[in-house]
Amino acid sequence: MNASKSTRVIQIALQIALAAFVLLPFFWMISVSLKPATEPFAIPARLWPQDPTLENYVTAFRPEFRTYFVNSMIVSGASVVITVVLGLLAAYSFSRAQLLIITVLMGGVVLAQMFPHSAIIIPFYKMMRAADLLNTYASLIIAYVSVTLPVAVWMLRGFLLKLPVSLEEAAAIDGASPLRIFCEIVVPLARPGVIATAVYVLIVTWQEFLFALSFTSTKEMRTLPVGLNDFIGQYGIRYGELMASSVMVSMPVIAVFFFLQRYFVAGLTAGAVKG
Amino acid sequence: MTRKDNWLIWAFLAPTLTLLGVFLYYPMIGTVIESFYDTSFISPEPRFVGWAVYEKVLNSRQFSEIVWNSVIWTLGVVVLQNLLGFFTAVLLNQGLPGQGVIRALVLLPFVLPGVVTAILWRFMYDPQLGLVNSIFIRLGLFEDSAAWLASSDTAMAAVIFVAVWKGFPFSMLIYLAALQNVDKSQMEAATLDGAGALRRLIDVVLPAIRDVILVNFVLTLILTFNYFDIVWVLTRGGPQNATHIFPTKIFETGFGQFRFGEAATYGVFSILVLAVLVAIYVIVQRATANRRPVA
Numbered sequence: 001m002n003a004s005k006s007t008r009v010i011q012i013a014l015q016i017a018l019a020a021f022v023l024l025p026f027f028w029m030i031s032v033s034l035k036p037a038t039e040p041f042a043i044p045a046r047l048w049p050q051d052p053t054l055e056n057y058v059t060a061f062r063p064e065f066r067t068y069f070v071n072s073m074i075v076s077g078a079s080v081v082i083t084v085v086l087g088l089l090a091a092y093s094f095s096r097a098q099l100l101i102i103t104v105l106m107g108g109v110v111l112a113q114m115f116p117h118s119a120i121i122i123p124f125y126k127m128m129r130a131a132d133l134l135n136t137y138a139s140l141i142i143a144y145v146s147v148t149l150p151v152a153v154w155m156l157r158g159f160l161l162k163l164p165v166s167l168e169e170a171a172a173i174d175g176a177s178p179l180r181i182f183c184e185i186v187v188p189l190a191r192p193g194v195i196a197t198a199v200y201v202l203i204v205t206w207q208e209f210l211f212a213l214s215f216t217s218t219k220e221m222r223t224l225p226v227g228l229n230d231f232i233g234q235y236g237i238r239y240g241e242l243m244a245s246s247v248m249v250s251m252p253v254i255a256v257f258f259f260l261q262r263y264f265v266a267g268l269t270a271g272a273v274k275g
Numbered sequence: 276m277t278r279k280d281n282w283l284i285w286a287f288l289a290p291t292l293t294l295l296g297v298f299l300y301y302p303m304i305g306t307v308i309e310s311f312y313d314t315s316f317i318s319p320e321p322r323f324v325g326w327a328v329y330e331k332v333l334n335s336r337q338f339s340e341i342v343w344n345s346v347i348w349t350l351g352v353v354v355l356q357n358l359l360g361f362f363t364a365v366l367l368n369q370g371l372p373g374q375g376v377i378r379a380l381v382l383l384p385f386v387l388p389g390v391v392t393a394i395l396w397r398f399m400y401d402p403q404l405g406l407v408n409s410i411f412i413r414l415g416l417f418e419d420s421a422a423w424l425a426s427s428d429t430a431m432a433a434v435i436f437v438a439v440w441k442g443f444p445f446s447m448l449i450y451l452a453a454l455q456n457v458d459k460s461q462m463e464a465a466t467l468d469g470a471g472a473l474r475r476l477i478d479v480v481l482p483a484i485r486d487v488i489l490v491n492f493v494l495t496l497i498l499t500f501n502y503f504d505i506v507w508v509l510t511r512g513g514p515q516n517a518t519h520i521f522p523t524k525i526f527e528t529g530f531g532q533f534r535f536g537e538a539a540t541y542g543v544f545s546i547l548v549l550a551v552l553v554a555i556y557v558i559v560q561r562a563t564a565n566r567r568p569v570a
Contacts, residue, residue: 007472008371011366011369011371012371012372014366015366015367015371015373015374015377018363018366018377018381019377019380019381021440022380022381022383022384022440022444023380023383024406025384025395025396025399025406025440026383026387028395028398028399028406029395032398086290086291086294087291089287089288089290089291090287090288090290090291090292092287093283093284093285093287093288094288096284097284099284102284105288105292108295108300109291109295111553112295112299112300114497114549114552114553114556115299115303115549116500116501116521116522116542116545116546116549117501117503117522118501118503118521118522118525118526118542118545119303119306119525119542119543119545119546119549120298120299120302120303120305120306120542121302121525121526121529122302122305122306122309122525122529122535122538122539122542123301123302123304123305123306123308123309124298124302125529125530126305126535127298127302142294142298143298145294146294146295146298146299147299149291149294149295150295150299153291178283179283182283203386206388207388207389207390207391207504209389209390209503209504209507209508210503210504210522210526213526213530214526214529214530224388224390225388225389225390225391225504226390228390228391228394229390229394229508232394232397232508239398239401239404242394242398243395243398246391246394246395249388249390249391250386250387250388250391253386253388254383254386254387257382257386258379261379261382265448265452
């Protein structure tokens with residue numbers, strides 16, 4: 001590195017500016033969530049409350065919020081498990097079978113990940129209505145599994161293509177059945193890909209809004225994003241509570257992401273960069 | 276897997292293919308069918324009307340507004356997000372102190388749920404309590420607070436800004452991975468030839484990652500065109516339709532007014548746009564795939 005000193009200074013200044021651009025809204029969200037309801041807002045705004053308190057969190061963690069939280073956990077959890085299992089099965093076939101029709105079908109999977117959700121939602125809604133599934137967990141889980149499967153298959157297939165086939169061939173020569181090879185050799189080796197895919201599905205489903213807004217109609221079935229959106233009308237002025245709720249909604253995904261980031265980033269960029 | 280394991284191949288594929296067929300491909304066709312029927316709140320029984328809904332939609336003033344908004348929105352977000360993502364990737368690839376921490380922190384907006392992002396920024400933009408106005412006033416740029424989301428002059432720019440804030444980390448991630456694949460010896464050779472940082476960027480880095488830029492650009496075009504949550508929570512398409520784009524219009528018409536036929540017609544138009552974008556994507560991918568062995 002032979003950049004001159006002044007270039008370095010500019011670069012460091014830019015890096016600090018970048019961090020501020022990204023972090024200031026987060027800082028503000030946390031600051032307001034800790035502001036006591038009695039402390040007035042001031043213009044220009046005070047950046048940090050005088051007496052930080054957790055009272056907003058206590059108030060915001062009301063029974064409805066807990067219901068939304070449980071609903072989100074059920075719907076996202078089930079979607080993650082089902083998508084990863086079905087996706088891994090399909091990805092294995094897509095990565096190992098050498099048939100023209102398989103290549104064509106994979107093209108169909110890639111195409112499906114680009115479908116606009118808003119353009120399919122009306123027939124989707126009518127199907128759910130006909131099956132009497134509106135306002136149930138099942139309707140959301142079906143929707144989430146369907147819309148996340150294409151990317152999941154694509155990520156997992158990219159991962160499986162990089163695994164050496166020689167292990168599977170050796171096991172086949174030893175007389176292991178294809179199903180056993182899959183369960184005992186492929187699945188354990190696929191773990192990093194499975195983790196990356198699970199993180200992807202979690203991030204997408206935890207924040208999904210359009211299907212949840214269209215398919216659920218009662219407070220008992222709302223998920224967190226829809227519930228949070230409802231709060232705007234109800235508690236519009238009480239920004240402290242709104243921000244405390246926002247922090248609580250975001251924490252689980254942010255925590256999971258930071259623990260498992262390296263898997264996710266590797267899984268995502270491998271496919272995107274190498275095509 | 277050998278030929279006699281064919282049953283296993285299809286058994287593994289069956290659940291995924293069934294789900295995609297029934298819940299993604301069939302609804303795409305269903306939207307086209309739906310667009311030829313008229314439904315309204317008063318007469319909820321669908322009635323075949325041929326091209327009537329298309330005529331109605333195409334002749335409405337709203338349609339041209341929505342097309343125009345979608346163009347501004349999509350191009351604005353995609354161009355800004357890719358530019359910012361690219362320059363951030365270059366900056367965070369210089370080996371500066373604290374780089375690792377910043378790289379991780381920059382990803383935060385990408386993980387922040389869309390509805391949370393929108394609520395947070397609604398608050399940031401608030402005329403009375405928001406930080407954006409506070410900053411501008413403190414810097415002496417403004418005397419009075421502006422209602423960013425409530426004025427049709429500024430609403431679109433304000434919404435685009437939020438989408439870029441949330442979206443650029445994703446572009447950065449892709450560009451950073453691409454930059455790390457740039458041949459180091461080529462960079463060193465250019466440096467020995469006396470090329471400055473800017474020259475190296477233009478002569479070595481840009482050609483090396485051109486394919487990634489193209490593919491990423493088209494991919495973000497498709498994703499941005501389909502965006503719903505942030506726009507809906509920030510403005511619901513308002514004020515005076517200033518931020519209405521295809522997805523928000525479809526939702527409002529379909530689930531706000533239960534005019535499924537009209538919503539589906541908007542859906543068909545967005546499928547057509549998507550088809551064009553996908554065609555571009557395929558062409559770009561083909562072109563880059565053909566170029567790769569030569570490079």
